[in-house]
Amino acid sequence: MSDYLHLNKANWDQRAPLHAASSGYGTEAFVKDPAHLSDVVRFDxxxxxxxxxxxxxxLQCHIGTDTLSLSRLGARMTGLDFSPASLEQARLLAQRCGAEIGFVESDVYAADRVLPAGGFDFVYTGIGALCWLPRIDDWARVVAALLKPGGRLFIREGHPMLWAVNEDREDGLVIEYPYFERAEPTVWDDDGTYVETDIALTATRTHEWNHGLGEIISALFRHGLQLTALEEHDSIPWEALPGRMVLDGCGEWRLAKERWRLPLSYTLQGVKLG
Structure with a gap:
């Protein structure tokens, strides 16, 4: 296993039970209400x-709240993630909710080797997934391999412009990190996560990469997908820039001032040709 996979997997294995127990993911709401959907899926x-x-x-389903939500909309879902601890929580949640969802442990770059190639009507990727992948072209290849002809890619992601902003600089929107994909990762060392918890992580070191919007779209084109929709949003489902955002009534955070200055997320759809 490469260094980045080993480091990131250890980090997400520790995050998984904390996320499952947090109010941010709201797993109990899924158990109590069979019609409940995640904020991310409800938005789209x-x-x-x-x-x-x-x-x-x-792909990169984590603890499965979005996967379960798509299942509740009537889809026959499979979730894939590289973290066994995340999949343990995802399977437990699906079991508690009586949902028939298959969960598979794999690096996303190997997804087309552990799942049936050309076997899916749609591939879904949610918020905060692509930044953990060093090469966007390899991801696009996997998406194309999994889709049947005419199948659809659906992705809602954090905008690469947001990932380039230093979230700790409250004196302005400071572009400090890469926008375009680079071979070298951005290396973080942080014992926290993005949900409220009193527990500090011990697997603190992670590697991330940004991918420009044009790079993502071009990679999909190279692997036989046609873009059918692209919408940039001025909101995102967590407080990405602490102290500078306000929460709306639908679980989305927006800049408190001058919302027009920065795209925060996007929804992209594409169809496999052939």
Whole structure:
């Protein structure tokens, strides 16, 4: 296993039980209410359309809240993640909710070797996934390999402009980190996570990469996908820039001032040709 996979996997294995127990992921709400959906999936309901009966795979599914939400919309879902601790929580949640979802442990770059190639009506990727991958072209290849002809990619992600901003600089929107993909990772050493918890991580070192929006789209083009929709949003489902954002009534955070200055997330859709 490469260094970045080893480091990132250890970090996410420690995050998983903390996230499952947090109010931020709201797992108990899924158990109590069979119609409950994650904020991320609910945000994109008008864009998702009718997915009932479709076979979908959620890449980098983490603890499975978005995967479960897509299942509740009628899709036949598979979730894939490289963290066994995350998948343990995902399977437990699906079991508690009576949902039939298959979860597979794998590095995303090997997804087309552990799942049926050309076997899916749609591939779904959610917020905060692509930044953990060093090469966007390899991801696009996997997406294309998993989709059947005419199958759809659906992705909601943090905007690469947001990832380039230093979240700790409250004196302004300071571009400090790479926008374009680089071979060298951005290395972090942090004992916290993005949910409220009193427990400090011991696997603190992680590697991340940014990918420009043009790089993502070009990679999809190279592997036979046609872009069908792209919408940039001025909101994101967590307080990405602490102290400078306000929460709306739908679980989305926006800049408190001058929202027009920075795109925070985007929704992209594409169709596999052939």
């Amino acid at each position: 309901l008008p864009r998702l359309g009718d997915i009932a009966g479709q076979r979908g795979v959620h």
